[in-house]
Amino acid sequence: MVFWSVLLFIHMLFAVTLLGAITHQAVSVTLPSRDRAKSFVGAFRGVNAMTYTNAIIVLFLCTAILGSIIYPNYRINVRPVLQHNHFHKPEGSFELKEHAVAIGAALLPAYWHFWRDPSDANRATRRAVTIVLAVIVWWAFMVGHVINNIQGFGLL
Amino acid sequence: MKLARLFPVFSAAFAVIYATVLYYNWAAVTYQPATGEWDLGPLTKEGPPMFWYGILITTFAGACVVTAIAALVPESIGKRLWSGLTWLLPVAALIFIIYILRPYFLS
Numbered sequence: 001m002v003f004w005s006v007l008l009f010i011h012m013l014f015a016v017t018l019l020g021a022i023t024h025q026a027v028s029v030t031l032p033s034r035d036r037a038k039s040f041v042g043a044f045r046g047v048n049a050m051t052y053t054n055a056i057i058v059l060f061l062c063t064a065i066l067g068s069i070i071y072p073n074y075r076i077n078v079r080p081v082l083q084h085n086h087f088h089k090p091e092g093s094f095e096l097k098e099h100a101v102a103i104g105a106a107l108l109p110a111y112w113h114f115w116r117d118p119s120d121a122n123r124a125t126r127r128a129v130t131i132v133l134a135v136i137v138w139w140a141f142m143v144g145h146v147i148n149n150i151q152g153f154g155l156l
Numbered sequence: 157m158k159l160a161r162l163f164p165v166f167s168a169a170f171a172v173i174y175a176t177v178l179y180y181n182w183a184a185v186t187y188q189p190a191t192g193e194w195d196l197g198p199l200t201k202e203g204p205p206m207f208w209y210g211i212l213i214t215t216f217a218g219a220c221v222v223t224a225i226a227a228l229v230p231e232s233i234g235k236r237l238w239s240g241l242t243w244l245l246p247v248a249a250l251i252f253i254i255y256i257l258r259p260y261f262l263s
Contacts, residue, residue, distance in 0.1 A: 068209075072189035075204050092260020098208055099178065099253045103246050106170035106219065109163035110242045116160065128243040 004073050008148070011066040018059040019141050025052040026134035029127045049130075053115040057108050060137070064105050067144075071098070078147065090147055097143040104136035161231065162223050164242040169222035171246035174215040175253055183210025184217070 028049040033042050074094070082091040111133060114126040177183070183198040187210075190203025198207055226234065 071208070072187065072206060075189050075206055079204065088260045088263045092257050095257050095260065096254060099174070100250060102208075102212060102215075103171045103174055103249060106174070106215075107167045107243075107246055110167035113160050113163040114239075114242075122239060125239040125242055128240065132243050132246060 004070065007066060007070055011063060011070060012144070012148075014059055014063040014066060015137075015141050015144065018056065018063050018137055021052050021056050021059060022130075022134045022137045025049045025056065026130050029130050050115060050118060053112060056133075057112060060105065060108060060133075064101050067101065074147075082147075082150075087150070090143075090150060093143045094147055097140045100136045101140050104133055104140075107133060107136075161234070162227055164239060165226040165234075166219050166223045168241050168245040169226075170215055170219040171249035173218040173222070174211065175249040175256075177211050177214045177218070178253065179256060181207060181211075182214050183207035184213040185210040 024047050028047045079091060079094075082088075082094075107129060111129050114122050114129055118126060181198050184196070186195045186197065186199045187193075187206040188195065188201055188203060189206055191201070193201075195201070198210065199205065
C-alpha cells in the first residue's frame with residue numbers, strides 16, 4: 001500500500017509541474033505580453049513559450065505513464081466505492097479523464113511539430129493545440145485531485 | 157524532417173479512431189486487474205475488466221495505418237488541408253466521448 005501511495009504522490013508532483021508549465025505556455029501564447037518587468041501578470045504572460053515545449057512533452061508522458069500504472073489500483077479499490085455510494089458524476093469525470101489524457105498524449109507529436117518551427121502560418125493552430133492540451137491537463141488534474149480527496153470534500 | 161509533417165495526421169487520426177474504438181469497444185486486449193491476467197479482445201471475467209489498454213493498442217495501430225496511408229499522399233495535396241483539423245478533430249472526439257458518458261452525468 002505504501003508503494004502505491006508513493007507512486008501516487010510522484011504522479012501528483014509530475015502533474016503539478018506539468019500544470020504550471022502548460023498554463024504558463026497557454027497564457028503566454030494566448031495573451032502575449034512584452035512588458036515583463038511591469039507586474040507579476042505581465043511576467044507570467046511574457047515568458048518565452050517555446051522553451052516550455054520539450055519539458056511539457058516529457059512531463060505529460062511521465063505523468064500519463066505513472067497514471068496508467070496506478071490505474072488498475074483505482075479500478076479495484078476506488079471505483080467500486082464510488083459505485084457503491086452512487087457517485088456517478090465523479091466516476092464519469094474520471095472516465096472522461098482517462099480518455100482525454102489518451103487523446104492528449106496522441107496530440108503531443110502535432111504539438112511538438114507546430115512548436116518546432118513556429119511561424120505566422122501555424123500560429124492559430126499552435127495556439128489552439130496548446131489550449132486543448134492545457135484544458136485536458138487542467139481537467140485531469142482537477143478530477144484526480146477530487147477523487148484523491150473525495151472523503152475530504154465531505155462526499156464520503 | 158519529412159516524417160514530422162505526418163505528426164498532425166497521426167494526432168487527428170488517433171482522436172477520431174479512439175472515439176470509434178471506444179464506442180464499439182474494439183479493445184485488442186483486456187486486463188483483469190483482480191487476477192492480473194491479460195486476455196485477447198474485450199472479455200469480462202471475474203472482477204472489473206479494463207479495456208482501456210486494449211483500446212489504446214487498437215487505436216494506436218489504426219492511427220499508424222492512417223498515417224502510413226497519408227505518407228503516400230503528395231506533400232502538395234497534403235498542404236491544402238486545413239491544419240486546424242489537428243485540434244478540431246480531437247475536440248470533436250472529446251465531445252462525442254462526453255456524449256457516450258452522459259449516463260454518468262444525468263443519473
